[in-house]
Amino acid sequence: MMPTAKAPVPLFVLRYGLLGLPLAFAALPIYVHVPKLYAEQAGLSLALVGTILLLTRIVDALSDPLIGWVSDRFLSRRGLVALALPLLAVGLGGLLAPPPGAGGLWLAGLLVVVTFGYSVATINHGAWGAELGESSDMRTRLVAAREGFGLFGVVLAAALPGLLATTLDAGLARTGGVFVAVLGLVALVSLPGMPAGRRPVARPESPWAALRGVLADRPFAALLGVFALNGIAAAVPASTVLFFVADVVRREDLSGLFLAIYFLTGAAGLPVWVSLARRVGKARAWLGGMGLSVAVFAWAVLIGPGDTLAFGILCALSGLALGADLALPPALLADQLARRPEGRAGACFGWWAFVTKANLALAAGLALPLLGCLGYAPGARHAAATEALTAVYAVLPLVLKLMAAFALWRWRRIMEGEMQ
Incomplete structure (x- = not known):
């Protein structure tokens, strides 16, 4: 109803x-x-x-x-x-x-x-x-x-x-x-x-058959893959941002302010992405958000000690891109579910929740050991250490975002094929 x-x-x-x-x-x-x-x-x-x-x-x-x-x-x-x-x-x-x-x-x-x-x-x-x-x-x-x-x-x-x-x-x-x-x-x-x-709806099927059946849906599985790649790209800087603020920007005292800017701009930007999705479509709007993230990560490579204002602006822009990541993927999933009469929204969102939590674990499991292998330790501020930190904080997410954008473009092609 x-x-x-x-x-x-x-x-x-x-x-x-x-x-x-x-x-x-x-x-x-x-x-x-x-x-x-x-x-x-x-x-x-x-x-x-x-x-x-x-x-x-x-x-x-x-x-x-x-x-x-x-x-x-x-x-x-x-x-x-x-x-x-x-x-x-x-x-x-x-x-x-x-x-x-x-x-x-x-x-x-x-x-x-x-x-x-x-x-x-x-x-x-x-x-x-x-x-x-x-x-x-x-x-x-x-x-x-x-x-x-x-x-x-x-x-x-x-x-x-x-x-x-x-x-x-x-x-x-x-x-x-x-x-x-x-x-x-x-x-x-x-x-x-x-x-x-x-x-x-009661169905005479085992949970494993039902959950495998959900993943067998090609558009859903492809969208879940895009979501996973994009989620890891977002979680890597989230796992390393406090180190970056402390040892690259060197303003650990402003960590709370930077995080507040990031989250509040993300919330403020949500109506922008809703409006853009209405005009150009959700997939294209999400691609726009990924493009903004790529530009932000590219700029982060140039951040150095004392660049407080620049990093604050970077937090605001990355927060704006966060709004696209939060609003548009679940909305695309909801659109897919609306075209499916069998009513398996719970199973789909169960896989979605699994990938969300796996992203956080994978990002920490990837980023933190990589920092150690590259020679960074918390508090290290020599050139090699800060370069390694910048590479993990900015360059790795940039590459992952580009991969996610390509996967989203391919997903659009899959959806176009499904609708023909």
Whole structure:
């Protein structure tokens, strides 16, 4: 059931997109703050914390396609999101405020709870938007609203611990409380009265057959490949930007400002990409975003010590390109799903979530060892070290972006062939 004429479309889009704020909020502390919190405050060894995080991330990523398959068979998208949110609230709230004596079992158990709740919520939130969009433009607007609110959620999660307290443990405990309150309020605004999404369809097929069947769809598999290449290209500089700011620009004190510029420009630029997609098509608009990224990475090669203003402008332009990466790929996927009557949006978004998480792992696994092999170590500022850092931060993503652009061009050819 689609939104009726009585409900203003902008309000419907905002209500759907608003849920992206707490979902993005939840992701950042797990990756940024939890390792430091449990190593310093809970007294766990770095080896134990790292092992627990690695194992839960592997299980989390591998389970996403299966969660997507299950989601296509039980309950509505809205119902599954509603069931996942309490798990997310309990898991993250407890994770950020561990009781005295909390150890590895507490960390591992709550990571499983929070990552499972997060996966169910995000996969079904994405599939829900794909199913509710009644036109190509509406699907783009729904995705842009979700990703725009998500960017504000990331900024909020990054800023709150330092604003709420002077110590990490107190700041994170209060941040967890704020998160639970925000999640509850957003759920009350976003869920009641909204269309439930497509009804689940029971099929006599195994999960592996269904998931293989989704990947056998050539346009989807090709788009997933473009998304993977482009995602790694974006994740490499994300994994190395703080090193670049500290040892190339040499303004580590401005790291927070640079990141805020990046995320806020990304959110502000989303309407630009929605408008451009409406005029020239989503694939062409995404190619334009990739072209902007290539130009930004080429410019980054020229950045040196003290180039604060230049790097700030570079962050703004790369943030603008980020808007294209956030809004257009899921909107293209939603358009593909709209042409498929079999209703496997959950399985498709399950694979999408798997690739998103794999991109982050692959980028870190590629970029950080490569830096070491090239002779860079944190704090090293001699010419060979900074040249190696610049090559990994700027040149490697540039090459990967060009590869992604070529793959996207080929995907357009595949789609043209499918439609003939």
